[in-house]
Amino acid sequence: MTHRLVLGLLLPGLLILSLPGCSSSGPEKQQPGEAAAEGESKAAEGAKESTSGSAPAAEEVLLEPFDAPPLAELDEKAEWVDQPVVDAVERLQKLLAEQQPLATVDEALALKNDSDEANAKILSALGRLPEDDSQVDWGASITRHILADVKTTNPIMVSSVQDFDLAGLTSLELFAFDWNLEFFANQDSVVSWQSSKDHLMDKVVLRDDLVWSDGRPLTAHDVVFSFQTIMNPKVPIPAVRSGTDELKWVEAYDDRTLVFFHKQALATNVGNMLFPIIPKHIYENTLAADPTLAESPEHVKYENEPVTSGPYKIVKRVRGQEIVLERRENHDLHEGKQVRQKPYIEQIRFRINADSNVSLLALKSGEIDELLLTPEQWMTQTGDDEFYSRNTKARGIEWTTFQFNWNLQTPFFSDIRVRKAMSYAFNHDEMLSKLCYGLYVPSNGVFHPAAWMAPKKPLPYYKQDLNKAEELLDEAGWIDHDGDGIRDQEIGGRSVPFEFNIVCTSVQLRVDICSLLKENLDQIGVICNVHPMEFTVMQEKILKHDYQAAFGGWGSGADPGTLDNIWKTGEPRNFGGYSNPEVDRLFDEGKKEFDRQKRAEIYAKIDELIYADQPYTWLYCQSSFYGFNKELRGYKFCPRGPYHYSPGFMSIWRPMH
C-alpha cells in the first residue's frame, strides 16, 4: 500500500520537474549553442523571454559612442610628445652593465644565503644576463610552480594571480612597466608612442610583423576589438575592465595606427592602456552567440588551445596538474628573419601543487626549478647541504604591507586616541624578531619606506609603550569604572566594556600576531578575542563592514594613484570607513600631476596625513623569498616580486653546458 502511494507521488512529481518551463530562468540556461538538449533549451529561451520579462527596457551602456576625428586633424592639433619605447631585456642589460658583479658565478653558487651580504652577492652574480647568444641554452626548459590551476586562459577573463602569470607569457603587451614601476611602450610590439600635449590622447603605431600563433597578422583592429569586448556589458569581465573603463575611446586609423582617447588628463592614464588583446578574427564571429566567452563549444575549444599573441603558446593542459607552454617560432621570426629577441626558455611547465611541504620536496628533488618559499621554509628547511646540492635561494623586498585594520565606525575605534593607543600597546619588536624571524621590515605607513613616493623624512616607527597607551585610553574616556579589570565607557546610557573581536585568516603567522596583540592588550585592561576564519568568510564580513578589527594586507599596484579606492571617503575598499577630506583632495591632485617629483611630494603628504590618523596599526612589509635551481640565471627582484613587471620572467635563462 505504502509503495503505491510513494509511486503515485514521485513519478508525476519528477515528470513535472522535467518540463522545460520549470527551470527556464536558471543561471545555467545561457548557452543556446549547447549541443545536448538543444531543442529544449531553445524552447526554454523562448519561454524565458516571454514569461520572465527580465530584459531591461534600456540596455546598459558602458561605452559612450564617440566619433573619432580624422587622424590628420589630430596630428595638426595634438602637438605630439614622444614617449619611451623600450626593450625591457635591453634596458636590464644596460643597468647590469653599469654594475660590477659582487661575486663570480662559482662563488655565488658555493654560498649559502644566510645574510644580506650573501643575498646581494647571489643576486648580483646569478642575475646577470648572457653576454652573447652562444652562452644561452636555447633549448632549455623550466618547470615552474603554481599553487592552483588557472581559472581561464583567455587574457581578458583573467582574475586570479595564476591567470595573470599565464597571461603574461601568452599575451602580447603594448605597454609595460620596469622594476622602478616606470611605464614604457614595448619595443617588441610598438614602433612609436606619442602623447598629446594636453595628455588627453595617446598615439601608438604598431609593428607590421606581429602575428598570432595561428599565423594571422595582429593589427590595430584586434586592439580595438579587444577594447570593445572588454567594455561590452554582456561580457562578464572579472578584472580587466577597471582601468580600461576610464578610457573614452580607442580608434584604429589603419592596420597599425591606434589612438587612445582619455576622459581626463590624469597621470594614471597610462595604466588604463594595459588591457590585454584577443584575436578579432576568432571572437568576432562567436561573441554574439556566447557573450560569456566560456560556454559554447568553440569557446571551450579556444579555452583549451588558445590562439596567443605573446611569446608562448599552450601545447598541453591537464586541469589541476600542469600547463605546458612552448616558445612560438612565428613570434620572433618573421618571413625567415629574426625580428625580435627570441625568448631564452623554449618550454615552460607549470606544475600545480597546493601543499607547500610537497612543493619544497619537489624543489629539492629537482622536479621543479623555482618556488615561492614561506618564511619558515626560508629559515629552517632550506639551509642544509641537501637543499644546496641542487638549488640556491634569494629574497627581495616587496611593497606588500600588513596591518591591523580598525573599523572606525565602531564605538571603540572611532576615537583617534584609542587607535594610537593600540599602536603603542602592541609589541612590534617581539613580532618582528620572533614571529617574523627577523625577516621582515617594519611598516610605518601607506608606502614602503624605500618607495619613491614615501616621505623623505621617514615617519617614526611605533614602539611598544604601555604607559603611553594607558594614558591615551584614559584620555579617551576608557577607564575601569567598575573595578573588574576591564576598561569601560558609558555609551548611549549603557556601560560598554572595551572588548572587541579581531578576525584573520587561519594562517599561523597571522593568528600568532593577533594573539600577541591580545596578550599585550590584556595588560592594559582591554579584551581582544582572536577569531581565525576561512578566507571567504572573512572576506564576506569585511566587505559588509561587519567587523571590529581585522588583520589585513595590501599589495602594491603599479601606480600609487590606484590606492585611492582604499583611502578616499566612501570608496569600495575603504572598509574601515576612514574619511579625511584633505586626503581625498590630495589623491585627486596626485592623479592630475604629471611631474614625478611633485607627485612624490603629494603622496608623501598623503602618507603623513594618514599616518597621523592611524586608521591602521601598520605592522610589517613582507619580503619575497624564492628558491631557484642553481642552473637558472637572470632573475631580478622588484617591489612586486621577481615576475610581475617587465622583463620579469623573460630575463631568466639557462647557460649552455
Place this chain on the structure above:
Amino acid sequence: MLSYLIRRVLIGCLTLLLITFIVYGLIRSMPGSPLTVQMAEMDPSRKIRPEDYARMQKSFGLDKPWWQAYGVWLGNVARLDFGRSFLQKQPVAKVIGERIGPTLLLSLTSLLLAYLLSIPMGLYATVRNGHHDERFLSTALYMLYSFPTFVTALLLQMLLAVKLELLPLFDMHSQGYEQMSSWEQAWDLFKHALMPVACYTYGSLAYESRFIRANMQEVMKQDYIRTARAKGVGPLAVIFHHAFRNTLIPFVTLIGLTLPTLLSGSVIIEQIFTWPGLGRLFFESISARDYPTIMGLTLVFSVMTLLGTLVADILYAVVDPRISYS
C-alpha cells in the same frame, strides 16, 4: 524480492531529495558566496561597479532565494543537466566524470588490498591468540593506525622519491605518458599509485583485522565449533569452513558501509600527491563556493551511500539463508 527492491529505490529517491534539499540550503546559508571569492581574487586596486556586481550575482544564481534556486537545480538534474562548475567553467558531469576513474583506482585498490591483508591477519590473530607473535602483530598494527596519513605520506616521499629516487614524487602520470606503450603506461601508473595506495591502506588494517578477530572470537565460543572439533574436523577447516562464514554478517555490514568511501576520496592524500580525485575536488569546491559542483558531488556521494546500504542488505540475504525479503 522485487517489490522490496522497488520500495527501497523509491525511499532512496525520497531520501536523496531530502539530503540535497538540506545540503543546498546549508551551502547557500554559509557566509561567503562565489561572488565573495571572485571579488577576493581581483587586484585590490580595482573597483567593482554596482552594475557588474549585480550581473555577477545573477550569473551565480544568487539573485533568487535558495529554495527557488534549489527548484531550478532539481529541474535541471531531472533532465540530466548537472550545471556548470563556477570554478572550472566546465560541465559538472565532465569534471566529476574525469575524476571518478583516478579516485576509484586508489580506493578500490586500497579496499581490496586492505581486505586481502586484514582477513588473513585477523584469522591468524584468532588462532594465535595470547601468544607473543599475536601481541606483537596487534601492537604493530595499532602503531600504524595511530600514524597520521599526511606524516606518512611526506616521510614516504622524502625516502622513496627524494632520497632513493625509486618512485615519482607526485602526479598520476609521468611526462610523455601518452607516447608510452600499454605495458609502460601500466607500469608508470603502478609507480605513481604505489605511495598513495599505501597511505590509504595501512590505517584500516588494524581496524579491520581487529574487527575480524573480535567476531571470530565470538563465533569460536559457540557450541557447534566444539562439536566440529570433537568430530575431528581439521583446524583449518574449523576456521574457514565453520567459523569464518558465520562472521560474514557483520563483515558484510562493514563492506556496505565502506562503499560510499570509495568515491569520497581523501583530501589530504590527493593534495599531497596532486592526485586528481574527488576528495580534493570537494574541498576546493567548498572553499570556492562552487555550488553546482558541490551539489553534483553531494548527489554522487548520497547515491553511493544509499546504494551501499542496499547492497549490504541484499548481501545479508545471500549470506544468511535465514533472512529473506518479501
